[in-house]
Amino acid sequence: MSKLLILAEHANGKLNPATAKCVSCAVKIGGDVHIAVFSDSGQAVAEQAARLAGVSKVLNIEHADFTDPLAAMIAPELAALASGYSHLLAPSSMYGKDVLPRAAALLGVNQVSDIMSVNDARSFTRPVYAGNAIIEVSVPEDMLVAATVRTASWAAAEEGNSAEIEQLAAQSERPSHTRFVELQSEGGDGPDLQTASVVVSGGRALGSAENFELIYQLAKKLKAGVGASRAAVDAGYVPNDMQVGQTGKIISPELYFAFGISGAIQHITGIKDAGTIVAVNKDADAPIFELADIGLVGDLFQIIPELEQALD
């Protein structure tokens, strides 16, 4: 039977929802599912992880060096823990993508990136070419499966469990060659982009940071997260953590609004899993309309205020 270890992602004492999505993938693979929490004081996070349905054990590994999530610290620990497991999983968030390949290389195995679906315990599908093709990847029989899980493809595991929590000590030597300096977080106070059920995004068409207020206001009214195209980020209208797409966040809200976004394939990659896509663009030939479920041709500077009024 498979035995799976999931790398938990967390910050400020909170388990990131990406971990619960990883659990769903692990449950689909089937077997004994464990979660590893690395931190300087992880009991609260471990307890949240222990509540996830399908988890049989949480490993809580505390060390003062684990305050900041550095791949150079965590990967050797994860590699040391991996013996006895058939699968090593992490969310394909920036964190998972940073740590897991480093651990896989230490273990001498290739990694399967971005699992979309599970065929069997060793065979998966994943996107390539910015989601323009889906491939089947299988891992040989006697080899550890190291994989990241494409969170937009998986629902979060339910809560209501109370798995055992085991305290473990750090095992490997921790390098001094990598030092955390700071995290510059600019994120607003709205719902998190990756878990929000409604997301409102703006593109280059907004024209300035001031004009982007229009998007924030509408989002507030809809209790929505706020996203942006790369062009809007590059032009400095919004911070980088709001970018949606191939090199930003892959999201799967129930409802997605794209205002003044042309629909480049790198942007589309990030929103393909959305339930309903609404596009507003003044160019009737914009590629975004090929994908949108509901399209409206028009000037966003007129349409957004009208929409806000209609919502009142």
Added chain:
Amino acid sequence: MKVLVFIKRVVDYNVRVKVRPDGSGVDTDGVKMSINPFDEIALEEALRMREAGQADEVIVVSAGTSDCQQQLRTGLAMGADRAIQIDTDKPLQPLTAARAFQALVEQQQPGVVLLGKQAIDDDNNQTGQMLAALWGRPQATNAAKIELSGDTARVTREVDAGLEVLDIDLPAVITTDLRLNTPRFVKLPDIMKAKKKPLDVVALDGLVSDAGNDLKIGNWSPPPQRGKGIMVDDVAGLVTELKSRGLL
């Protein structure tokens, strides 16, 4: 200090790739090929390090068939001092690539190794991290800013929560994100000059065996299509439509 930059030949990012009807891969016949965009940014950064007097040699490396010499020549035309082709006719999985790259790194002893954060064909996002692991050196992935000072680098990384700043000791592996810089255009005289710059070819099996290529790639399929959408005429139409779908 030497800077080693790994550049991969990939289908140009503007091309809409199509899966072959027999499920054996994507159609690449007659398709425009380019340097992976993240790798082009990595090369630009290396050139800027040299121009700032922080590096004295920039070496571009690509693994692939002789076709990738075209991308290496473009790299030389952009300003790299010399190029190395790791000759192989198989697409390399990240662990194999990282092992080969490590062997080359040990030979060349660079102070900084730059890679793209991901290749836009396989979208793996693994090779840099694996190379750093095998080499036992620091990694800073998704770099949006790199400041070198002596034996260390301060790297600002794009992470989900914003920007993370790390200090790393050199030598180190840094992978690049899109906002690091905007690559320069190649000028015609540079293309002529690049023809005279050295381009060495080493065989893959002179560096490593390909035993790491062990994932089995099965069938390729096109992504699931979304249903055909509708157009509405105005905001009232949009609101009605959203309400009828239970979304408002």
